[in-house]
Amino acid sequence: MxxxxxxxxxxxxxxxxxxxxxxxxxxxxxxxxxxxxxxxxxxxxxxxxxxxxxxxxxxxxxLNFAQLKALQTENATADKCPEKRLRLFVHDFMLMLLDEKSASRQCRMMARELADPTPALDKIVTEAIAPLHEFLGRLVREIVGSKVSETECRRCVISVLGQCSFYYHSEPVLQRLTPELRYDRNEIEAIAGHIADFSLAALLAKRNG
Amino acid sequence: MxxxxxxxxxxxxxxxxxxxxxxxxxxxxxxxxxxxxxxxxxxxxxxxxxxxxxxxxxxxxxLNFAQLKALQTENATADKCPEKRLRLFVHDFMLMLLDEKSASRQCRMMARELADPTPALDKIVTEAIAPLHEFLGRLVREIVGSKVSETECRRCVISVLGQCSFYYHSEPVLQRLTPELRYDRNEIEAIAGHIADFSLAALLAKRNG
DNA sequence: CAAGATATCAAACGCTTGTTTGAAAGTAAA
DNA sequence: TTTACTTTCAAACAAGCGTTTGATATCTTG
Missing domain, CATH: 1.10.10.60 (Homeodomain-like)
Incomplete structure (x- = not known):
């Protein structure tokens, strides 16, 4: 034994x-x-x-950040243009956040803590969120090019994450606004598609503007 | 007496x-x-x-939604193009959410409740949030034109509100990510400018796409 | 098997919560 | 001033919380 x-x-x-x-x-x-x-x-x-x-x-x-980290490394090694990788990231991230069937409660657990700090928030930020922001920062930088300031780049990351988080954090509200809403896989993928479209349009405008 | x-x-x-x-x-x-x-x-x-x-x-x-309603009616009567009105809305909304000096704790109070429902959430949704979404829906519609579906329109509203809310809801996290961050009036207006730029670029792309 | 370490359990502890109580203080009209 | 009503107060209540306890059961090992 x-x-x-x-x-x-x-x-x-x-x-x-x-x-x-x-x-x-x-x-x-x-x-x-x-x-x-x-x-x-x-x-x-x-x-x-x-x-x-x-x-x-x-x-x-x-707390377990394995899944969130895996999402980043898989994405980074994907042999695609940055636009497609952003699209892929948003897709995987939204599934992680919203899909009941995905067994990733870790990520949702983390998301819960963001709004009101617990003793564990520091660990969450340094081990999971900071790397996530840096990862997305690099991806955004690839898309917008070198003319955009670092501050602006960081704000773009927040714009992307803000859109994603909203569907999770405000679920009780959105549910009341449109009672027929169900987060099945089709719906989640449609939402992810919208967020990617919306964000990429804005980012490409920044690159060209 | x-x-x-x-x-x-x-x-x-x-x-x-x-x-x-x-x-x-x-x-x-x-x-x-x-x-x-x-x-x-x-x-x-x-x-x-x-x-x-x-x-x-x-x-x-x-709970008091007067300030949030005032923001909408003032905005609606502003004699400007829809792009400028969206910009104005984001500006006023962010000030309401983030400015310590603005005495509008009502709005921030409301925002706190969104994530985890209280007995008052139904009242908040029907009296404040639903009208807000409708108001923004009309504004977005003016910008994107009639070719965009209603569902897509609603998702655009959420994209705008999601970006705004994130700065409020995730303040503890953002504070840890960039400790030098202070939400003074300049910073808030810069953020609001970014969100408006980002969103308008995406919306105009939708109109033209 | 017997002895010692490990894990589980019902029960209780100390504390905080929202709420209630009944007496005291304050107010207004006759 | 007296009377009736409203408002405040210290104190207590019942319920829920995270945590502790000491006994009991379950393993592991010599």
Whole structure:
């Protein structure tokens, strides 16, 4: 019984992490309760503190930026022109944010925290968001050319991310505005297409203007 | 003592409402506590329930969409081409969202609620956000012409609002990304200019494409 | 198997939350 | 001034929170 067998302990840890990602991404850090996480993980209330020290510790371990990083490296190695890579990025990013079926609650969890800071925000920013902005900054730079200032370039990145995030952050509102709206795969891809069109038109205008 | 004299009761109510707008806009509905609101209003904890019935009731009364509506009517009556009116809207909207000195906590309060729904979200949507989307929808329509579909038009509105909101919602993140950032009036106007440029370029491309 | 370490559990702790209470203070009209 | 009503207040309430506890169960190992 040395390796490879999954101990009961590890099972509980894994269930807690999964439940935590679920609840954190749905309710935010403040809104999520340890009791609800433990209920969904079929674990005792004390389990969180036993395995992770505290609710903060659980959040820190539940955070996982692998998927977001993978999205960037895959995109960077794609053998395409920058316009197509931007289109691809927006597509993958929106699927990650909106597709229920995509198992990437990590990303949505992260998005929840952006608005109101938790102890983990610094880690999120340095490990995930800053690299993301730099990645997009390079991509935008490829598109607009060298005449555009760095500040302007950064604002373009924010314009792209702002459009994407809005669909996630304001879902409750958009749902009420157009009740028939469903984020199925077709809808998400249509939205991603719009954001890419919209952004590329603006960026190309900047390059030529 | 019939009119014009401000009773003690009315003074307390007014102080509570002002303090509530302050705290709600800073901490969100969940994060705000009745005790903190009462402390800032120099009132007893029981005052909220006495005057407004509950914390929910206080939120409902504290909400005030006058400023947001005024922004729309002023804009609509501006004797300008739709491009300039969009530019003007973005400018005024960003000032309302970001300028500390602008006394419009109502708008920021509202923005806080969008991400995680409170009992008041329905009221906010029907009374403030839906009209805002319709207003912007008409403005966008004037710019892109009649060839663009209604769905696409709506998505353009979201693209504009998404860019604006991002600076507000993600302030904690943007502050960490560029620590020297300060939302003074110059910076806000520069940002508003960028968003207007970016969006108009995309909209004009849609009209001509 | 027996002993020691590890993991789970029900229960409770201390704290904060929104809300309620009943008495005290303030106000207005007879 | 007296009477009736409104407003404030300190204190307490019940519920929920994250966390701790000490006993119990479950493994691992000699």
């Amino acid at each position: 040395t390796d490879q067998t999954i101990t009961a302990c590890e099972q509980t840890r894994a269930r807690l992490l999964e439940a935590a990602r679920e609840v954190f991404s749905q309710c935010g850090f403040q809104g999520a309760t340890v009791r609800e996480i433990c209920r969904r993980a079929d674990a005792n209330v004390a389990a969180v503190n036993y395995h992770f020290g505290s609710k903060d510790g659980l959040l820190a371990e539940a | 019939t009119d014009q004299t401000i009773t003690a009761c009315e003074q307390t109510r007014a102080r509570l409402l002002e303090a509530a707008r302050e705290v709600f806009s800073q901490c969100g509905f969940q994060g705000a506590t009745v005790r903190e609101i009462c402390r800032r209003a120099d009132a007893n904890v029981a005052a909220v329930n006495y005057h407004f019935g509950s914390k929910d009731g206080l939120l409902a009364e504290a």
